[in-house]
Amino acid sequence: MQFKLKNITSALLASGILLSAQVSLAADPDIETLRKTIEELDQKIRVLERKNEIAAEDAAAKKKETPVVVAGPSGFGIKSPDGQFEYSLKGLIQLDYRHFDKPESSDDGFTARRIRPTFQGTLFGKYDFRFTPEFGETLNNNATSPSSNNSRVIDAYVDARFDPAFKIRAGKFKPFVGLERLQGGGDIKFIERSYVSNNFLPNRGLGASIYGDVLDNKVNYALGIFNGTVDGGEENTRIDTDNDKDYTARIFTTPFKGSDSVLEGLGFGIAGTYTNSATGALPNYRTPSQQLNFFTYTTGTVGDGSRVRVSPQAYYYYGPFGVLAEYARTSQEVRNAADTVHDTLKNDAWQIAASWVLTGEDASFKSVKPKSPFETGKDGWGAWELVARYQENSIDSSAFGTAASGVAARFANPTTSAKEAKTWGIGVNWYLNQWVRLATNYEQTKFDGGAGTFANIRDRDDERILFSRLQFQF
Amino acid sequence: MKNILQHLRSAAVALALAAPLAASAADISLLNVSYDPTRELYQDFNAAFAKYWKAKTGDNVTIKASHGGSGKQGRAIIDGLEADVATLALAYDIDALYEKGKLIPKDWQKRLPHNSSPYTSTIVFLVRKGNPKNIKDWDDIARPGISVITPNPKTSGGARWNYLAAWAYGQRKFNNDESKTRDFIGKILKNVPVLDSGARGSTTTFVERGIGDVLLAWENEAFLAQKELGPDKFEIVVPSLSILAEPPVTVVDKVVNKRGTRAVAEAYLQYLYTEEGQEIAAKNYYRPTLESVAKKYEKNFPKLNLVTVDSEFGGWQKAQKTHFSDGGTFDQIYLK
Structure with a gap:
């Protein structure tokens, strides 16, 4: 007008x-x-x-001049107009229903597997911080009971990004070692991670790492020093109880990244840890349900010397298909309770997991983002993904006492601890939208030994589990 | 392997050859944070200084300039804008660098001649050709139906000079009856349809957007508008009384100490007082303070009765508190 x-x-x-x-x-x-x-x-x-x-x-x-307030699909946060300062709130909630077909003695029921608010941000454009408490279930490899409910800090660290090729991270965080472990808790394809992650490679450590991306961001390296923890273990935030440290190293490459090659989604590398501990604690090895131990060292058996872990690892993603494979081997010097027997035990585990997104979205190391989110009354059905995995966990046979030598002469009791666990599993993930996911997994595990008597060592009962999960992640 | 060694050897030779050159010519950058209408002045001055500095020291100096409402620019420096030098519209805005940021010493104004004001200006009226509304003095802009363009005193140094000039006129006209002066100022402000944040914005409003009958302008800005758009479009009206505007300059000590640019920043400001610096100021319609240059250009600047902030208002601190701080006379009159 x-x-x-x-x-x-x-x-x-x-x-x-x-x-x-x-x-x-x-x-x-x-x-x-x-x-x-x-x-x-x-x-x-x-x-x-x-x-x-x-x-x-x-x-x-x-x-x-006005700070940017974000409340949308990318989450909730606030940042300065120049992007130098940022603060955001994220969250992960996983509510499970766990059914044990076998062993029948195990209890079915609901559990809050992860309840993790995350407060993270950036200061001066290069210093990042992350603080994540855990109010959900606690899994601990060196606990008498593998599952408990102790609220704790799971991540608390600061990153200094001096250069893409040179960054420093210090605090409590995931050591740069295990491939699947480095996947976010909300991004993993199965309800529980594999033996490699849960029973061998460190979960969280307290220490510092230098890391970075070099050669056109196609090679990632990391070196770290930590107080150290048992296989699959998570360090607490208390002061270290010994002077022995865990040294970690990892190199991972994605040589075809950014190319048109069918190998664009290929990544592979190797990681390892080393420590030399005079009186190191030893782990228990859990079943895939994470609620039972299938292997425990006899009381008084401790680590006595070096512990070396090696883990070659790889993934490959092509279109809707994805494969992740990982191996871990721990060589652990141990001694028995009486300090009369010393040995180096070589335990190992491996997994190969495949995924296929039925609805056409690309598979990746991250969670699937549906092209058409599910909404009642509309056409979208979210994203559907099938997953399958095979994994094994083997214990050095020289760990076990025999009828002739007696349990005390070695480090584990073959009538209560299995030598081997072999597991296959399948599952389906339904990503309703980028924040909500429903998942169901069936996994079946056979054990070698772990029951009976010395005269008649039997296989421990199979574990057959049907787990379901409702996940919110923002 | 042989190739790598050859490359390394070549690189070493190149470095050795380049080293004396690098040592003899430094590249220096300065940031001059200034007020709105000084764009053209510092464009000319910066080029001249860079040439002078190169001839004197061999160093290359690049001067970046930032312009905006004076108060706003001062706040930006306090908030972290790394100005090597501040060349603002009035002393109060530079005082704030000490008061609120401790970026300069308290006695900064004593460091350079003429209270650190290398050039001066005043406030005049710019009207449309033929002066169709017959505007001759401050009384005329208070008349009903006159549209007056002036920026916002809260953000613009020029606007504060305008306001104080009008106030000084009112006080004289009404024999220091403040209540009548307030009414008078109220009538002027009532005639203001748009408050820009800076003097250059007001010039745009009046000149380019064709709004208003009169622009209260820096003398240099009025001359510039007339020069750029032609005397056939605008006329300058000199009121019977105005105010001596003394835009001051300073080195921002904390910044130059941190950046290692003190020597060049001080030389930059001192160069404003040289004959060449004063010539550039005069050519850009600022009144020079160097007598020889002032005499040379005296015909360009009309003679008028000028009051000063110190004599009329007791200095900038007092003037700011009385008139422009929150709840001051401007707020009382404008928000009434």
């Missing part, structure tokens, strides 16, 4: 119809009044336009 009026006014003024002194009608008082009115209107319109212009300039200037 403003423009229309202005155009008419301008046209009249330009044509001189109203303003020209030569027009005889100019002397007419009515015309003069009309001319003044039009001039006044013209000024009013110009003022309004200028005010709008100034308001737009002010808004643009304010935008540059």
